[in-house]
Amino acid sequence: MEPIQVIGGGLAGTEAAWQIAQAGIPVILHEMRPQQLSPAHHTEHLAELVCSNSFGAQASDRASGLVHEELRRLGSVVIAKADEHAVPAGGALAVDRAVFSRDLTEVLDRHPLVELRRGEVRHLPTEGIVVLTSGPLTTHDLAADLQQFTGLEYMSFFDAASPIIVGESINRDVAFLASRYDRGEAAYLNCPMNREQYLHFWQELCRAEQAELKEFERETAKFFEACLPIEEMARRGEDTMRYGPLKPVGLSDARQEGDRPYAVVQLRQEDKAGQLWNMVGFQTNLRWGEQTRVFRLIPGLESAEFVRMGVMHRNTFINSPELLLPSLQFKKRPTVLAAGQLVGTESYTAATAGGWLAGTNAARIALGHDPLTLPTTTMMGALFDFISSASAKHFQPMPPNFGIIPELPQRIRNKRERYGVYRDRSLTDLANWIKTHQLASATEPVASLA
Known part of the structure; x- marks a missing residue:
């Protein structure tokens, strides 16, 4: 079987490569560092956290915490390692960033179906299944090639x-x-x-x-x-x-x-x-x-x-409502998928979630199965539905938040209580979705699978 190519070794790329390999598909994970550094990175490790070391609020009745819990139930390697290397941060999930990224690099590098290939990718492969997770600092050559592929201009904003x-x-x-x-x-x-x-x-x-x-x-x-x-x-x-x-x-x-x-x-x-x-x-x-x-x-x-x-530094992102399906496939070429900040999701948890879905769907395409879309009542599903259906004219990066989830049948005025009900509905619907699609939910520490 031809390997799937994942371009970019950030959080999304790391998660995507892991999900592909866990599905039994060989994967080549391209990461340009250390041969070429970006304006923001300092190490050669995968999943380097270049801004904060926090994945956001940990409580599952908060938007980021709900994504954490959804990802735990879906077998995310990134969240498993974040839990393992957590440092005290009040109600937030924060990590010892150096140990976290080094451990993830070692876990991926040890996987028999993962080939970690160092060096810049300047052009989008014209054949095969590709997951594009090159991030907000996509190199000039690859960005120009992607712009030609999509036929649309990039948009940009500044992150710090x-x-x-x-x-x-x-x-x-x-x-x-x-x-x-x-x-x-x-x-x-x-x-x-x-x-x-x-x-x-x-x-x-x-x-x-x-x-x-x-x-x-x-x-x-x-x-x-x-x-x-x-x-x-x-x-x-x-x-x-x-x-x-x-x-x-x-x-x-x-x-x-x-x-x-x-x-x-x-x-x-x-x-x-x-x-x-x-x-x-x-x-x-x-x-x-x-x-x-x-x-x-x-x-x-x-x-x-x-x-x-x-x-x-400048971040770039594509106009996802014009280009992507909620499965994170490009409409123009469904064997190319994208995830991370490049698609206009904001936050570490959102990048990880995108990597999970893009990697899972890339593996399903390789195995001849239909790609998946998550229920919009889940935080992950609502986010990917939003970036693929928002107004293309005014599209801006979106973090996980309860404002994008479908409203409840009955209005609950108390915000904390309302978010708790959103959480309960999300996790119930996710459990049913996992069962319907016969997915293996996480039942043991991810580290033991490496």
Whole structure:
């Protein structure tokens, strides 16, 4: 049997290759690193997390947590490894990113049906079954070839990564350990600001110098609203950050008495040892020197040591409503499938989910079976239905959210209760779907299958 080719070794590509191999089909997983690096990656490992180390909220009555649970029941290798290498993060599923990606690389590399081939793929293969997961930083040559294949222009937006700080350099006399509303384990370091400190920080952030964008980037730049650079957020108004990532509600320092802080900067643990901390919501395009100067104005970070500065880079995605079926097949050539941020889904969990569906359907096509579409009452199914049926004229990247799931027969006013019912319906419908299509749901740790 001819191997299926998967182009791109990110989260989607890693998941797709695993599902193909688990179906008994040989697969070639193409990854250009380390022969060629991208503007955002730093290692040669598969499934490298280039922005946050968090997969989002863990509770299954939250959108991202529901995708986690759906993927667990579908035998996702990425989520299994995320669970295995989780670090404390309050109510979020966050991982030790270095161990996580290294382990996934070893698991895929050991699989007898997976060939990990290093080097850039410049053209879409003209024959065979292909899964395209080249990501938001698809190389120029491949992007040009894909544009010719689709006959449509790319769209683009800008994504950004937050700085990471050495834990020992954080002033623990100022920063306090707590989770919002005391939910879950206290896993965030919180840097409190009074009004005077906040206003000074806000003013300097607005004045700070940004890194210069290239001409083609200036012409096409569109900020994705869910991932605004912190300086862009600051420019939108004095209080914008206080109603966003710096909101103080639900946070108090047990060592202090009195009113809550005027604003709070949260730091999330990056590794199991707690040696590295990520500045939550501080994706940025400021010059590195300006980042050091301005971010050290934050109480508790006066002597912060940065091991990675914030960066911003252009992401590209195709106009999926014009091009894709909800099975993630191209309408023009159904033996080519796509997944990940390239198709306009946003978040690590969405990329993993797309990789699962594209890989599963690629294997089914190879075996002569009909491709699958997930029930739209599941979060995964609703997301892929959305990107394949939204308005092509105004299409923008979409993360998992309850707004895209079909409404319930009866209206439930309480949001938390309503989301719980959405969750219950989703998991029930998924279980029935798995049974109908005679799929093997996960019954043992994925690591034992490698």
